[in-house]
Amino acid sequence: MARTMNFNPGPGALPLPALERARAEFLDFAGTGMSVMEHSHRNKVYEAVHDEALGLVRELLGVPAGYDVVFLQGGASMQFALLPMSFLPPGGSADHIVLGAWTEKAHAEAAAWAGVAGALARIAASTREGGYTRVPRPDEASLDDAAAYVHYASNETIHGVQYRELPTFGRAAQVCDMSSDIFSRKLDVSAFSLIYAGAQKNIGPSGVTVVIARHDFVEKGRRDLPKILQYRAHVGANSLLNTAPTFGIYIVRNVLDWLKGLGGLDAIERQNDAKAAALYAVIDAHPALYRCPVEPGSRSRMNAVFRLPSEGLEKAFLAEATRNGMVGLKGHRVIGGIRVSLYNAVEPAWVEALASFMKDFARRSG
Template sequence: MLKYNFSAGPCVLPQEVFKKAADAVLDFNDLSILEISHRSKDFVQVMEQAQSLAFEHLGLQDKGYKALFLGGGASMQFLMCAYNLLENKAAYLNTGTWSAKAIKEAKMFGEVIEVASSKDSNYNHIPKSYSVPSDVDYFHFQTNNTIFGTQLQETPSVEVPIVCDMSSDIFSRQRDFDKYDLIYAGAQKNMGPAGATLVVVKEEILGKVSRSIPSMLDYKVHISKDSMFNTPPVFPIYVSMLTMQWLKDNGGISWIEELNNKKAGLIYNEIDRNPLFEGFVTDKADRSKMNATFVLKDEAHKDAFDQLWKDAGINGLNGHRSVGGYRASMYNALSVEAVETLVSVMQELERKG
């Protein structure tokens, strides 16, 4: 088993979570977690604990929100958000591949205003100068872009409901989460294995579209059944609950944000210092603390560098085909030691240079 997993997702998870999850596969109150009924008392407790932890980390207890754990990944939410909220027109910020996919789905239900886009520059920055019309049904954006390594550092100030895809940086840093009306996030970055998606929605924004919504795509239906309208992804929810408990036990978002800042500082300082590398993101203020994207200035060093990081026990460092080069994904459970190892490898390449 490789020691340092920089994969963009499914990604690294805490070792203690792996152990507890593995134990539950063999024995979860006399049955395997893989075979228990989602209607059983044991799993109902898991679901309630997962919802409670999500609210606690986001600071949204008793503020009119509901937490759902659904299937279909964040890609299903591109469709569900528009189905449930888009009556006339909506505003979207296009900062990457997944934003573009969300826009494509939303156009099936109404007018989509693309307030700004960095597509022409291959998404190497976050657009800054744009305005959001006050008459749209909602404003949709992503906080972090895994492929290109950009991240919105501040919550946009708008006068309309905010819908946000936080799939790749959920629970990684402090934010004023009550400014958001709907948050969704696939589990496979900072929560658990692929298969579950967290949706946190303010109830008051629902029920305002005139169209009929199929039951499986209706947030109100899933809320009424407490995420159990159909069989939920039991094991991914259980592992997500364990991961959120791990985060709480260690100090919560404030604790992990400090570690994430340290990891990001280590890798970006080396990218900027080392003459063999350069970052992909053009505006340093837009650099993601979850996904650092960088390239070799001279591809002649590629074979040597690839061998060095593989020999160091590093996995998943290759960049996405849209960017090339390398991508160091530094999700919550990745250790500082892992980033220090990568930095050492980059420095060794320079010495051998």
């Protein structure tokens, strides 16, 4: 079977070895005569997988002592709501750095809760006016050091902008949505109070959300919320407060174990840099046909966006790419154009194939 060259933005491509391992173990997990998803989430067989997956998150990211790691459900969007519910007290405020569609949504959810709680969700900086073609810098943000936290995203999946170096915005607790670039490069977890990511881009299937948080920050969370909405309850139960998404977490284990075998974050960062550089080089070499609207210093290594001179040409480009076995290249409906998602499992050979196709398409389009 030939693998489709999958450039989907999420759910995205998964590494073939992680899928093959799942296939091999599918009907008879660890000699138990049943699949992993048929096991109780409270038996030793599943618990070993669960703890291995949590341990791999810690090991690969170098999570320092004093930090909790949990797997939650509800996607990154659930975090947009849980964060203000937990950490935005009545009379308090949270600062938001808005750099694209997802941070806009995160701010909107915080503002909704702020209305209920009698608090404030401020926009401290936004690049909306320029069409989200670059990331806001800390020196242009009007920050409130008394804020309960400041929220930003490391990578905006739809607009294709990314912080090449992760900034610190003032002195408030730093909270970051890393849904679309976590595990794609080295990371200093200690700079953040809370990091979260939906799994479905670099970690595994949808249905699992990873949260990494300083324990003392978790302890600041509001205590009068239903238990299921409190981070501390999930931490206290080792992510087994209720039935965990066991099969999803099992696949996360397979994906992270694959990443470890590859050499971890150092190795994947080098590979991701090379893939992105190859793609942007083709875009920039054909300015009459391809145009990336994002300023060079903010270009995402995970989601490269570009336009062709007309929607007709974009349609033709997408149709031909599909005929050549490349899928998932259509830009998000909000901004149109082309988007190439270059997550960890997107193989360098696929990017080479796409780059050759783009050169060929440019030659034929005159």
